[in-house]
Amino acid sequence: MSPTRTALAVPTTNAEVAALDTANVFHSWSAQKALKPMAIAGGSGSTVWDHEGRTYLDFSSQLVNTNIGHQHPRLIEAIKQQLDTLTTVAPAHANHTRALAARKILSHAPSTMDKVFFTNGGADANENAIRMARLHTGRDKVISRYRSYHGNTGAAIVATGDWRRIPNEYSRGHVHVFGPYLYRSEFWAETPEQEAERALQHLRRTIELEGPQSVAAVLLETVPGTAGILLPPPGYLEGVRALCDQHGIVLILDEVMAGFGRTGDWFALDAFNVRPDLITFAKGVNSGYVPVGGVIISEEISATFDDCVFPGGLTYSGHPLAAASIVASIEAFEEEDIIGNAALIGRDHLEPGLASLADRHDVIGEVRGRGVFWALELVEDRQARTPVSAAFMGKLKAELLQRGLLPFIADNRVHVVPPAVVTPEEVRQALAIYDDALTAVS
Structure with missing residues (x-):
């Protein structure tokens, strides 16, 4: 039997995918008219890309679930x-x-x-x-x-x-x-x-x-x-x-x-x-x-x-x-000792790297986490611990995406949650992006 070509194989653009999605898909936890979904075409390891070839470090692990990374063979x-x-x-x-x-x-x-x-x-x-x-x-x-x-x-x-x-x-x-x-x-x-x-x-x-x-x-x-x-x-x-x-x-x-x-x-x-x-x-x-x-x-x-x-x-x-x-x-x-890698990344790279970010940015009120499971709690004032606004978080998300990092944003927090297969070099790149984005919005 010869293979059958389906609509899945047709090349398309980000705008076409987003339009098709919002016209037909009912999204969870959303007001439907406000949706502006990001189109993702593929992924590998800790990286995803869109239909036009732009790549992103996936430090959201989608919904904090792609622990083994994208497309593990x-x-x-x-x-x-x-x-x-x-x-x-x-x-x-x-x-x-x-x-x-x-x-x-x-x-x-x-x-x-x-x-x-x-x-x-x-x-x-x-x-x-x-x-x-x-x-x-x-x-x-x-x-x-x-x-x-x-x-x-x-x-x-x-x-x-x-x-x-x-x-x-x-x-x-x-x-x-x-x-x-x-x-x-x-x-x-x-x-x-x-x-x-x-x-x-x-x-x-x-x-x-x-x-x-x-x-x-x-x-x-x-x-x-x-x-x-x-x-x-x-x-x-x-x-x-x-x-x-x-x-x-x-x-x-x-x-x-x-x-x-x-x-x-x-x-x-x-x-x-x-x-x-x-x-x-x-x-x-x-x-x-x-x-x-x-x-x-x-x-x-x-x-x-x-x-x-x-x-x-x-x-x-x-x-x-x-x-x-x-x-x-x-x-x-x-x-592949993926559990060990997650522990090492947390101990030797994310913990000190995020602490260094907090030293440079007063907007970071607290850093907490373990393994590849971390949060930056962002505040307007460290003494009062007043959470930053939703508008601030929206701007920060936009800056992170513009620099090639897919973030996980929740309330006044950035959750730093890459796949457990993330490499030290990818963490280094991500930390630099967080640094630049925080500088841009602060």
Whole structure:
């Protein structure tokens, strides 16, 4: 059979792609008439380019998910091989690729974890983790943080703490608390230890006043990502684990953004003395090459459903193309030491480089992060810590794009989140672009 030429192969311009897109595609989190989408035609490693040949360093990793970089040949080959073998299969059947993907994930998870439930992404991973916790405990309430994002499905968006929750509050039994954020402390803390202690007391009192017997789960991003890349202070996560143990509450750690190399570890939780009951993942597990996510389940919770039917499932749970990309991704992580590269880049290049930027630009109020997961919090005044305006951030974004860097902008922050395969030279180029752009707008 001769190959068939499709519309995908027709050359086009950025303007044509943008016009076709805005005329036909309904975009998320957007007022549709205000859209001016950037056209991206291709990518490789830490670089993307448009239809007219202009290249950009991708320091957004798209939505902080292309941890292995764009177009990694190992993943592409694995997907092609799976296409030739079996393109899809119902989740009720046993499938070797799916089983291998689960085993690969479990090999890097805590030893207390037993099985993997596959979903289509991070939101429905959190959705199903909440369902498991409620069924396991027989309780209803879920405690999460105001500074958080857990996805855009029924329970996940209500567990989310930011503004996107408010127009979508259709799910029941959700309670929010403040987590630690020393730079803008809700607890008048002056040290990381004070912030951890007082945030834990706030959580403790919330559990007590809500009724411990009614709380099914505490759901936390190990390192809140969209909310600002907020590293937990010493003792905080361990204290949350102790509170959950005291009251028989399931601890769910959301590693959708922070997992699979983003922090320079396999999971962000690896840097802390904490073992959750459920771990949710997506994004970095296969860099979004095929949509996939999942829940890593502890032995205790898995056993709950040995003789009791789990009332949940998805048509594409453990889709073989996604599973093949997971296997190839984890093998590449292992054999190419991509996790080690992320740790080295963070320690030896991003941390000192971003600190140097802060020394030169008073608009940078705080630098925080780990691995390839960093944030610059921008302020009008360092003493008052007043956030810069949306107009300032818009100008900064335009300056960064003009200089060939695709940024991740959130509120008054620039999130510095390149792929975990980024090179020292690419970091050096990016730091120079951040420097020039900040100079231009300041």
